[in-house]
Amino acid sequence: MSNIRQRISAALQTQRQQGRWRQQVVRTSGHGRLLAHRDGQFQINFASNDYLGLANDPTVCRAFVAAANEYGVGSGGSALISGYHHLHHALCQQLAELTGKPQVLLFGSGFAANQGVIGALIKQGDLLIQDKLNHASLIDAGLHCDGHSVRYRHNDLDSAERQLQRQAAGKLLVTESVFSMDGDQAPLNELAKLSQQHQAMFMVDDAHGLGVIGEHGLGASCLEPNIDIYMATFGKALGVGGAMVAAEQDVIEYLTQFCRHYVYTTAMPPAMAAAVSAALTRIVDEPDLVRSLHQRIDFFRTLAQQANLAVLPSTTAIQPIMAPGNDRVIAIAEQMRQRGFAIGAIRAPTVKAGQERLRLTISASHTAQDIENCVAALSDIMGRMQEHFE
CATH class of the missing domain: 3.90.1150.10 (Aspartate Aminotransferase, domain 1)
Known part of the structure; x- marks a missing residue:
């Protein structure tokens, strides 16, 4: 047996012994009020991230179906080749207006967006500073980036400032707005000020905030205008899928040129963009x-x-x-x-x-x-x- 196969077997055995075994359960619906199983059983669903019940909202579903009927179910290519549809463009404009940021890029997932942004921005000699309880996509991005990655104690401003005081060619401080396992919120205003004082860019992952926090539920960008890079996902409160990154024009142009997770992947289906747009409109109008x-x-x-x-x-x-x-x-x-x-x-x-x-x-x-x-x-x-x- 090869070393890799031995490691696989040992890791699986340990995972079972420690009570950490993960597995999929086949369901017919994982969103909304009811969690439905294919055997006809169901439970009241307190495990979903469909916070606003939009995943099966008639208006959102109609937007998805109408766009799929008219434009098909795939984008046909990467956004820089053939896959950037007018529905993508319309959604980017809508998101720019809602977030107050000049430009927006769309991604297939929040994981890809976080990995892509940090990988593109943090180079040798740079410093990535992030909250100890940040999402795995951010922590993993720090482990794999070319710069030096450090973490500060959860929501601890003194700890964050000590890390910001380190010398580096460039600095990026990253936090979630709402932390996925504790549900608490980051002190965005204070972190933004610290970032400015120490000449660091400030990035916020608003995956669990968009649709929940901020004025009218429009997320962290409404709570703190001095966010340099704003990432949010569409698969939680908006009920669809995919993600966005919003920033000033030069940052978005840079990511368009050098973010491998954006350049080298097929764009999200136009129908998803239409559904996300409909979900945003629901939040704003209602x-x-x-x-x-x-x-x-x-x-x-x-x-x-x-x-x-x-x-x-x-x-x-x-x-x-x-x-x-x-x-x-x-x-x-x-x-x-x-x-x-x-x-x-x-x-x-x-x-x-x-x-x-x-x-x-x-x-x-x-x-x-x-x-x-x-x-x-x-x-x-x-x-x-x-x-x-x-």
């Missing part, structure tokens, strides 16, 4: 959609605190509840599934060992009864589980 999400978040937090659940201090759609231990968190999630609720069981290495948690996501599509029943089931199960694990 502010009650975002307002209803925040009402449900507040309602969940009130009930969870009354039930003495160890919910983290998040006011976003991501609501984690601490349940340390792989066996414990898996057991709770499974019992919740049996009672008709789908929630995430987050284990190491996604979070540190000992910081395992249940990750619930709140959606505008949830009813008050859904939330009441979910909290009641959680309280009962976790109370029983506490006795078992003590």
Whole structure:
């Protein structure tokens, strides 16, 4: 057996033994209020990132279908060859207006956007500074870039400034706006000021913020205008897929020339651009959609605190509840599934060992009864589980 095959076998065995085994579960719907399985079963869906319930919204779906019927289901090439469609262009203009940035590039995913931007910008002699709890796409980009990558303690401005004080040819500070495992928010205003003081560019990943935070849910760019590079995804609150990077003209032109993740990939289907545009229009034209999400978040937090659940201090759609231990968190999630609720069981290495948690996501599509029943089931199960694990 080759060394590579031995490593594969050993890694799989370790993953199973440590209770970290991951696997796909075939479903017929993973978004919206209900998580549906192909055997006809379903659970109330507290595991989706469809925060506004737009993934199956009739207006968004009609936009997708109409564009697919008219223009087909593929773009036909990279954006720099034949794949840049007038629907892509229209979406870029819409996004530029909403974010207040002069120009926009579209990507197939947030992972590709983050990897591409950092890989293109950070060269030998440069310094990449990022929050310790940034998404894997950002951390991996730092590991693979040509410059030096450092991290600061989570949301710690003193720690960030100490890293910014390092000498480097160029500096880029990167944070998420809403952190995907804790649901808390970065101090964007203060980080922007620190970046300016230390002549660093400031980049924000707004994957979990667009559609949730900021004025009318329009994201981090509404909260802090001095973001040099703004990245957001379309597959979460907007309910579609793909991602964007917005910045000043020279930065976008530079990425157009040198970002390999943009140059050497097929552009997103035009129908996806049409659907994203429709979702954005819904958010802008119907502010009650975002307002209803925040009402449900507040309602969940009130009930969870009354039930003495160890919910983290998040006011976003991501609501984690601490349940340390792989066996414990898996057991709770499974019992919740049996009672008709789908929630995430987050284990190491996604979070540190000992910081395992249940990750619930709140959606505008949830009813008050859904939330009441979910909290009641959680309280009962976790109370029983506490006795078992003590």
